[in-house]
Amino acid sequence: MIEYIFFLIFFASIIGLMAGLIKPSLVKIKSRKMVSLIFIGLAFISLFIISFTAPAASNEQSNDKQINQQTEAISETSESTQNQEQPVKPNENTNSQQTAQVASNNDSKVIESLPEATGNKAILYSVVKVVDGDTIDVSINGETKRLRLIGINTPESVDPRTPVECFGKEASDKAKSLLTGKKVSLEADSTQGELDKYSRLLRYVFLEDGTNFNLYMIKEGYAYEYTYSTAYKYQKEFKEAQTYAKTNNKGLWSPTTCNGELKSAEPQTTSTSSSTSSFGSCGTKTTCSQMTTCEEAKYFLNNCGVKKLDRDSDGTPCESLCSD
Secondary structure (H helix, E strand, O other): OHHHHHHHHHHHHHHHHHHHHHOHHHHOOOOHHHHHHHHHHHHHHHHHHHHHHHHHHHHHHHHHHHHHHHHHHHHHHHHHHHHHHOOOOOOHHHHHHHHHHHHHHHHOOOOOOOOOOOOOOOOOEEEEEEEEOOEEEEEEOOEEEEEEEOOEEOOOOOOOOOOOEOOHHHHHHHHHHHHOOOEEEEEOOOOOOOEOOOOOEEEEEEOOOOOEHHHHHHHOOOOEEOOOOOOOOOHHHHHHHHHHHHHOOOHHHOOOOOOOOOOEOOOOOOOOOOOEEOOEEOOOOOOHHHOOOHHHHHHHHHOOOOHHHOOOOOOOOOOOOOOO
């Protein structure tokens, strides 16, 4: 605005100069010399002031323009941010279908190695059949799988090749009362392998409330702690449970039941001292190293009651001879 005023003064000075030179009386100055000095001076002063004010005004306009541009940029950025923050409304039907598909895929997988059922909810499997105290059948993805429980051995109760052992029926009945018609979670143990020699899955079994069934059977005197060849995950706990059962005369450890011995529940019909065959008399051979054939080992196990020949109580004596 100021530079415009001085432009007017400049032009007025030029006009006044011209008029004074032509006729000094018009500007009320007597001499042309004085007119020249006054109006030329005003013209120079105007030009001098314009030269300083014009760049400042130009800079001010430029700054205003930059401020306007920055304001517009900030406004656009704000609008863009608001648009990004607007939540996208989900397609509920699509999400439901995806969730159902994921659940279906998870259900179709066989998860056999599971964490102990004390923290996160474990997958449950239906018990199809209780064979005896340490062997059960469960349904895994629609298929019935036979399981041999890790770390325990219960007295024999179902093997037709051997007589029912002391407390075998009680152990079997206890397992049936806890597992029949129930759901259980399973846990594998990498130290024991996936299957035993009879192709049974080797697993720990947990009840729905998180109880370790294997441990429970030992602690209550329905089973012995049993290490097949290598130490297993819960070996320490299982051994401590057996010590507890012994100390408190639980189940098969009671003097009124088996007193901790793997013996037949009923007297055998054949006298072990007088029974004889082509393999010799009972009492003459008691270890696998003395046996020459699998048939001979089976004879001394089943007819003479030499239980040490079948240390894992699976009905097969001397695995080195009867492995086939």
